[in-house]
Amino acid sequence: IIINYYRNYYPKVDDIIAGNYTDPICMPDVPVEKITALAGAADHKLIPLTSNRYNYVAFNCARPILRDRRVRRALSCAINRPQVLSTYGNEGNAITGPFPSDSPNRCDTCAAPYQEYNPDLARRLLQEAGWLLQPSERRVNAAGQTLAIKLTTFSESGTVPGIVAERIRGFWEDVGVTATVEYLNPQEYNQRVFGARDFDASFGLWSFFLTPNLSPTFRSDGSQNFINYSNPEIDLRLDSIPRLETDERTLLYHRIHKMISDDAPYAFLYTIKRYTLLNTSIDIGPNVDPFNFFRRVNQWSIRQ
Secondary structure (H helix, E strand, O other): OOOOOOOOOHHHHHHHHHOOOOOOOEEOOOOHHHHHHHOOOOOEEEEEEOOOEEEEEEEOOOOHHHHOHHHHHHHHHOOOHHHHHHHHOOOEEEOOOOOOOOOOOOOHHHOOHHHOOOHHHHHHHHHHOOOEEOOOOOEEOOOOOEOEEEEEEOOOOOOHHHHHHHHHHHHHHHOOOEEEEEEOOHHHHHHHHHHHOOOOEEEEEEEOOOOOOOHHHHOOOOOOOOOOOOOHHHHHHHHHHHHOOHHHHHHHHHHHHHHHHHHOOEEEEEEEOEEEEEEOOEEOOOOOOOOOOOOOHHHOEEOO
């Protein structure tokens, strides 16, 4: 078995679609926008996987404008998630928090309304926060400052993530926010967002934990809390989780889900369906682990 990493594997996918690649290949994560074309590729098959990742918009809570959770809430409920999902051919599911769809810790009924599309609520929240709509259709505060947000993304214009970012920009413009999109390559994105934390909002991708552990992301001093989010009550609740039994822990996660969605440090968007592409000569067995794809690689076989 030879494992290759391709920074851009679209040409390889296009070769398979065109029938120009016949060697046995296993591609663990196929671009969702190529699914329809790959479904008809000769000598290959698609295997659906449970998604262990989600897309989000993260708000830098250290930015003065975004310290006000009314603004974060407004930016979140201004996003039309079903319309964004159509960019991926509706191959996904909307989410309201940082838990997989099949997790007992997930509680969509606990989620605050700010994780659902409601532009009228977004406009009302911005008005309450002191951002008044002008005849120019832009919002300013009492000091004359314009409500301007830059959305940073890890892709180029015209790619699927770039199209999603532009759609989000349009949703924000619709409620009076002056919004722009900043395109960075992955290395620049990591340095700017996770390293320097120099951004307003970022469109990104995160992985669900196999065993829930929200502390690195949502605790005030968490190692992955790149958005500078702080809620002392959540800190206390996260600290108490290891001491609880399973049922008590699940109920507490439901409470944390509600608190996070209410604070809106993230606009949780969706999980995208994942597919593995296999040459029909490869047999990887019936059970594929989405969290550790190669865990049972010693059981794989290739038919001659």
